[in-house]
Amino acid sequence: MVVTDTYFRYCASCGTPVSEGPEGGYVCGACFHVVEPLGADAARRQRRAERAAMVAEAARLRSLRQY
Secondary structure, eight states, X not given: OOOOOOOEEEOTTTOOEEEOOBTBOEEOXXXXXXXXXXXXXXXXXXXXXXXXXXXXXXHHHHHHHHX
């Protein structure tokens, strides 16, 4: 027998019960109020930095191939 724990919260905007995501945070299905998980801003900044580094490296490689 498998037991799963589902923790319910209530939307801060409309009071509808919502399920938290795997890393915390939720999106309300009734009013679409968004609560991001802890650390979401840091993860977003890291992904943007990685993406910018990849674009810069691709541009550098393209410039080397032209000569």
